[in-house]
Amino acid sequence: MTSSPAPGPVEAVPEPVEAVPEPVEGRSVAVRVPATSANLGPGFDTLGLALSVYDELTVTALADDRLEIEVCGAGADEVPRDASHLVVRAIAHTYASVGEPMPGLRLRARNVIPHGRGMGSSGAAVVAGVLAAKGLLEGRRQFSDDDLLRLATELEGHPDNVAPALFGGLTIAWTTEHGPAHKKLLVNRGVSPLVFVPEFTMSTQVARSLQPQHVPREDAVFNVSRSALLVAALTQSPELLLAATEDRLHQDYRAEAMPHTSTLVRALRAKGFAAVVSGAGPSVLVLADGPGARLDAVEVATAAADVPWEALMLAVDVKGGTVRESTEGST
Structure with missing residues (x-):
């Protein structure tokens, strides 16, 4: 009968050390x-x-x-x-x-x-x-x-x-x-944003104050349909952008406070460009269906504008x- 070898020294297993977060100071x-x-x-x-x-x-x-x-x-x-x-x-x-x-x-x-x-x-x-x-x-x-x-x-x-x-x-x-x-x-690659920026400003609070608390049912239904269409136009079918950017909920109510903006939007839309008020305004966003169309939009704006506008040709x-x-x- 053979005896078992004597056990060797048992190595201590180190306790796991939690990583100490780097101090915020100096970061x-x-x-x-x-x-x-x-x-x-x-x-x-x-x-x-x-x-x-x-x-x-x-x-x-x-x-x-x-x-x-x-x-x-x-x-x-x-x-x-x-x-x-x-x-x-x-x-x-x-x-x-x-x-x-x-x-x-x-x-x-x-x-x-x-x-x-x-x-x-x-x-x-x-x-x-x-x-x-x-x-x-x-x-x-x-x-x-x-x-x-x-x-x-x-x-x-x-x-x-x-x-x-x-x-x-x-x-x-x-x-x-x-x-x-x-x-x-993701936006369709055919969509080319153009923003016309004026020298004057517009307060978001003032713009919102011009909104009515209630709108006609037919206007609400109109905007629901156009919003749904706009998602399709921006992601799949840029040729639908003009119809998809029609609005009855806010832009007309704010037009009196931004007459130059309203004039430019109407002039551009009359020539077939999907122009809208950018946010609360007063800038104008054009969702063109190609880079070349933006140059045409600038020509229309130059002829129609009664105040200076800076044209920013942007990407999404x-x-x-x-x-x-x-x-x-x-x-």
Whole structure:
């Protein structure tokens, strides 16, 4: 009978060590957010399109409670340089939503989206702040697409601008008992956006105040049909865009407050171009069915316009807002 060998020394198994999240202080992120055009004619407070004009900013978390804000570009002379800045408010709102104290911030913004022109500048600022907070909190907190849309909508008030700014493309946005929701769709490659931007501005609040609380049933049915058709036109059949962008719910009611905008929309539509008020105005969005058609639209606008308009030949942005780590750090 043989004896078993004596057991050797037992090696201690090290306890698993949880990864320690990187401190937020000193982290820097770069954010890029597209302009948007909401409503698109009949899709009032529902449809939105992301466009290839971008606001960019870098946000750095500081070790103390300083707040440093530098802004250049569109609206730089009007935006505040304190905690009331919309990007800062959105960052604070996102931090508060997950119970994290907001650090000091260094914000450097380059604004390109025109302010007060119906191209989603406020929605872009909100989205930029939410995405900046998401990036700064990476490794500590996670945010789903639904979380991002909910946070942005809580500040913006409705999701039709923030949804395309977040996700890109054509978005359908709606509200459920659990909060806002969206569906992103890819736009047909034949659709070529053109935006006419004037020198004057329009307040979204004023534009909304011109809306009646009730509309005739036939007008509601008319817009339901055109909204459904517009989704098909933008995704499959650009040749239907003119009919699909007809509207009876909001543009006529706002026309008196934006006579130059109304004049340009009518002139373009009379020549067969799918022209609508961009968002709350006063810019005009043309959904052309090809790049060449945009040049023709510019000629029509030049002949019909009674005030100067800047023509922006754009593409549909398909990525939406982005956030990435930046090499800029605190000093």
